[in-house]
Each structure stands twice: as structure tokens, then as C-alpha cells.
Amino acid sequence: MIGEPVNRVDGPLKATGRAAYAYEHWEAGQPLYGFIVGATIGKGRITRIGTESAESTPGVHLVLTHLNAPEQGPRDESAIFEYWCAQPVLTGPDIHHFGEPVALVVAETLEQARDAAARVEVEYSAGRGRFDFAEYEDEVYIPKVVNAGLPTDTEVGDFDAGFDSAEVRVDQLYTTPYELSLPIEPNACLAEPRGEELVLYVSCQIVNAAQASVAGTLRMDPERVHVVAPFVGGGFGSKLGIHSETILAAMAARTLRRPVKVALTRQQVFQLVGMRPMSSQRVRLGAARDGRLTAIAHDVTMHTNPDIEYAEQTAATTRSLYAAPHRLTSHRLTALDLPRGTDVRAPGEAPGMLAVESAMDELADALGMDPVELRIRNEPGVDPERGVPYSDRHLVDCLREGARRFGWEDRPAAPASVREGRWLVGYGMSAAIRGHFQGPTAVRVRLEPDGTAVVRSDMTDIGTGTYTILTQVAAEGLGLPPERVRIELGRSELPTSWGSGGSWGATNSCTAAHRACIALRAKLLEAACGDTRSPLHGLDPAGAVLADGGVRIGEVSEDVGAIVARCSEEMEAEGRVRYMADDPHYSDYSINSYGAHFAEVGVDADTAEIRLRRMLGVFSVGRVFNPKTTRSQLIGGMVWGVGAALEEEAVVDPRSGAFVNRDLAGYLVPVHADITDVDAVVLDSFDGKANVLGAKGVGELGVCGSGAAVVNAVFNATGVRVRDFPVTIEKVLPGLPPMAA
Incomplete structure (x- = not known):
């Protein structure tokens, strides 16, 4: 299943x-x-x-x-x-x-x-009040740690020396707005x-x-x-x-x-309820003429509430993405009298990759190099900051397969060089990476006398398909048809989980359920083979097969319900997952999910209206529990990326600290008319270091880098580079090429 x-x-x-x-x-x-x-x-x-x-x-x-x-x-x-x-x-x-x-x-x-x-x-x-980020941006302080307990700053090698000696340099400032x-x-x-x-x-x-x-x-x-x-x-x-x-x-x-x-x-x-902090991100890339990075720095300043600190891990993804001997990342906070920052849709990775992957596109343009080839050329052999091997990294495979499927070879070589009627056409791409997290989770599975299984955990289903994938795991683990599995979630009296968030919910709960089913199978077989009333009595449980609601050993079989009905004790077991800090795999390996995004946009040559024409994401997420719900999750994330690139922006009134556009009429998000041909493809993979099921987080990977692919496509279409996101008409229109006027 x-x-x-x-x-x-x-x-x-x-x-x-x-x-x-x-x-x-x-x-x-x-x-x-x-x-x-x-x-x-x-x-x-x-x-x-x-x-x-x-x-x-x-x-x-x-x-x-x-x-x-x-x-x-x-x-x-x-x-x-x-x-x-x-x-x-x-x-x-x-x-x-x-x-x-x-x-x-x-x-x-x-x-x-x-x-x-x-x-x-x-x-x-x-x-x-302090409401204007730009006014107070220079008044910063250093947080002790950033979100998820990650270090505030990291440094490897000598960045200044590596950057100063680089043959080609990019040094740009990117800004992202408040998002909800x-x-x-x-x-x-x-x-x-x-x-x-x-x-x-x-x-x-x-x-x-x-x-x-x-x-x-x-x-x-x-x-x-x-x-x-x-x-x-x-x-x-x-x-x-x-x-x-x-x-x-x-x-x-x-x-x-x-x-x-x-x-x-x-x-x-x-x-x-809090929002994604506004950020100012300085990205510096130094490279040789062959495109190999010699230095990379990502310095982030963002807003925080003075009473409840929140430091989004915006520069953290840069630490594992590309090889470079000289490296620097930092996070700084500016206190403003605004609602607190909080986790919003791939916190850290989404705004951070929007900046870094835009900078990589700028570097590719400065080098006259294909953006896909630039990323492949900077593929690291081990995690460049931690020095540990990757558990399972297929970023290059995603890049190459995505380029093949998208028809990347047709990309306009020069910006603003392809026009179809009133539309300037451009292609853009980006890489995607997101850390995989694990938290303490317990799931209890019980077999009933009627041959059904009940799976219980306080785990939540936030629309992602938890009920479905837990059904699949339990059905496979106990050899039951899905209709004989009942899932009970979302109550504090049930075994405790880390809930849904951070793309950890599916893997945590399914791994715990899988372990519970293994333990329950052993109890079931012991009960059957040790019971003189069972036709399986005395047989070797090592050869048992659980399928179609029954247990079969050789030519002898018995219904699961009959075995359970004879037991004097409840037939149940509990499976657990521990916190990642207590799991040696998370210290010995760099565990992430990966992907590559490709986008084609059209930009009206007269009005600068931007339209997404098509978009493709190719991902490596380990083993997939359910291809249908996985694809849905990834496409949803990609749509988030389109919104971040072109529409989403909460605007603060600097006089009062109120959001001016505090409804869905003023705060724009993508609607059906904005999203046409979007597809997500998942490569076959299995990451045994992530968990016994080989699966990794999916939900937020789709948004990581997807916005940058759209932004880079706008540049390729128009030659206009926008670094203050989102990319809107008024930011593109003044820079449109004269031929388009």
C-alpha cells in the first residue's frame, strides 16, 4: 500500500x-x-x-x-x-x-x-512606535540562536580574502516583505x-x-x-x-x-497570529571564470518584536547548498513594534532561497554561463560547512531531469531577445533544498476482534493527507485492506506527537506507526503460534505472511480477527520516534530534500504585466508514501513561490503600525487565473538515514526556490533585474527595453 x-x-x-x-x-x-x-x-x-x-x-x-x-x-x-x-x-x-x-x-x-x-x-x-523597517534597519542586535536552534552565524575559511581575489563577483541586496x-x-x-x-x-x-x-x-x-x-x-x-x-x-x-x-x-x-519577518539580505558570490565558487556569503537582517524574539533561519540553507572554500552566514534582528515574527510556509528557506538563487542567476549572467551548468559545477561532495556526508543527495539529477523535461535548451540565450506578439518571453530556473527534521512522536496501533486496526495519535491532519498515509502504512504493515483500518487523530488523550509542521509530520507519524505495526505483528504471531486452538499452533512464525486480513504460514491460514478474539489481553503496540538531536544519523549526515524549478513567463511589452505560462518542479524526497498527495503538496508549494515572487506583500502604515492591506482583496495571492500549467515530478529514491521508511519531508520543499525561478524568468524575458520582492509592474515597467516601448 x-x-x-x-x-x-x-x-x-x-x-x-x-x-x-x-x-x-x-x-x-x-x-x-x-x-x-x-x-x-x-x-x-x-x-x-x-x-x-x-x-x-x-x-x-x-x-x-x-x-x-x-x-x-x-x-x-x-x-x-x-x-x-x-x-x-x-x-x-x-x-x-x-x-x-x-x-x-x-x-x-x-x-x-x-x-x-x-x-x-x-x-x-x-x-x-518603531514601525518602519528601513528607518531602523541599522539598529541591529545578534540573536543567540535562530529558529530550530541553529547557530546564528557560521564562518569557514577566509571569506574576505576569497571574495576579494575572485575573478567574478556578485554583491547585491535583496529585500523580502512581510508575508502571512x-x-x-x-x-x-x-x-x-x-x-x-x-x-x-x-x-x-x-x-x-x-x-x-x-x-x-x-x-x-x-x-x-x-x-x-x-x-x-x-x-x-x-x-x-x-x-x-x-x-x-x-x-x-x-x-x-x-x-x-x-x-x-x-x-x-x-x-x-504573526507573520514572516521583513528581511534585507546581502548576498555575495565570488567565482572563478569557470564558474566555480570560491566564496559565498549570506547576511540577513530582519524584523523582530521587542518582547517576543523570532529569528527566521533565512541564511541557514546557504550553508549546505553549494561548494565554496570560503563561507560566511549571519543573522541580525531589528526590533519593531509590530506583531511578532513566526513560522510561515518554509520558514527561512523560502525567503533565503529567493535571494540566493536570484544571486546565482546574476552570477550566471555575469559569467555568460548556463544557470543549470553553474549549479552543477558547484555541487559539493560533502556538506561544505559541517564536513559530513550527505545522506542521499540527488540535486544534480533533479537539475538534469528538469532541464530535459522542460526543454531548457530552448531558453533565450540573451535577455529580452524573444517576443511573441505583445509578450516578451523568458525562462528561469533555480535549485531547491530543505532540511529534514525529526521530532518525538508516538503512535499506538490496536487490532480489534472484528479484524480491524485502530491507529491512534494526537497527530493532526491540516489538509495534507495524514489520515490517508497512516491508513496505507498500517494496512501494509498488518496485511489489511484499507477499509479495515481506522485512524483516530487530534486529541490530547492520544499518544503524543510533534504534530504537523516543518514538513516533519508525515515521516514522524508514519515511521512511528510502522514500528508499532512491526511490534504488533510479532505479538499477533506469538499469540497464534502459541495457541493450541489456532490452526497455526506450533508453526514457525518466521515464514508468516500477513495479507488480505489473515495470517498464512505455508498452506495454513487464519483470520486476524479470530486470533485477536481469543486473546485475553488487548492486542496493541506503540511505536516511537525520537528527537533528531538524539539520533546519530542527524549528527553524522546532512539530511535534506532537494529539487529543481523551471518557469516560463510572458511579460507584456507595453504594460509590464507578468504572466506565468508554465512551471515544472523535479524533486527528490526519498520514498513517497502517496504519489497523489505528494504531487498535490509540491504543486501547492510551487504556487506559494509564485505568490512570493509576484504578489504577496503585507504593507505597514508607518504612522500606526497597522497593515494597510489586511484582507484578501488587498493582500494578493495567486488565484486560478494566475496559475496555468504547473507540474511536479518526483524521482525514485530512498533515504535510509532519514528513517527506516526512507522518506523525507515534502510539504514545504515546493516553495523553496520556486519564486526565484519565476523572478529569473522575468529577467530573462525583459533584462530587468528586480531585487525588491515581489516583482510588480511598477518595478519592471521603467526598465523595459526601448524596442518594447
């Missing part, structure tokens, strides 16, 4: 509306509804907050402010991952960023709560108090983190906090940790002893 293009087993539930998301649960009965009131300044203090008018509005049960909010636990800054930290809200009169919650209004209906929220009177003493995750399902929570217990139906990516975070905030025993998240409508990083809607719903529910629902509006999502 592993490797088959099985349809999503949860597809019928979603297609018929029976898959309940956080805001759609009704188990608690008729709830009250909460609506968040956000600050209308970006920095300062509340001097007065009047709730009398709101409280007298029909249907209102409670108005929470910092004056009457329950005491909350502080954030534990020593925690390795902040998703498990307390997330206190309404803790005082200070305002740290625009839109920060200053009140929660709870009423009988959502309409009543929203109406009353508009009646909360808040007066402020506004302070001078924006899943279809906004962040939401239904909180139900049950005596001293608290049940949270919440949209989250990591159940255990949500449980710990709420418990720490409300000063509760974590065992009394029950998280339920069977279906999550996308996350993309925005739901790795919980946010104010969950804490406020929980506080209101415990105060009122009633179930309370709170969901963020789309506009509130922009201000309250």
Missing part, C-alpha cells in the same frame, strides 16, 4: 461537510460567542477603558479587559520551542502592536457580540468547561503544544486541559502555537461556566 496513489480516506467527510473544524463543533450544546476588540494604536498605553455601554447591550454576558482578566502564567523563555510557552493576553494597559486584544465581548449571538464590541470605549496615550500564512480556516476555538476540566476544540497544528500552552497560561494541570482537533483547515505555520482567540475563549468559558466560541476575522488574522 505504501507508494500507491490512494484517494484521501477523509475525502467523503470533507466533501459532504461532515468533517468538523474548530468552529463547527456542537458537542458542548449552544455556546456563547466572543468577539475581540483590538487596539487602534501601535504603541502606547490604555488610559481609560469604558465597558458600561457594551455590558448593557442585549445578550452580553461578559466584557473581559485587563482590569478583570484572570491572573495568567508568564511565558517560559527557557523553553526550546515557544509553541509550548504560555501566551498571556489582557495582562496590562500597555499596547505593543496595532490590533493587540484590549477586550473580549461575550454574548448570546455573534452579531450581538460584534455590535457590543464596537461600544467598548478605549482611550489611549499613544507613544512613538492565511489558511482558509481562520484561527478559532470553542472552549467548554466541564467542572475542573476544560475541553478545547481548537484549530492547531501541534496538539501537545496547545495543551501545554493553555495550561501554562491559565495555571492549570495539563491533564485537565483536553484538546480536540480532528480536522484543521490549513495552518502553514500560523497554528503551530495557539493565539489570543484560544486563551480568551478559555478564560471566558471558565469565568462564565458556559461554552464560548471565538474566531478571528480575516482582518484580525493579519494582526494577531
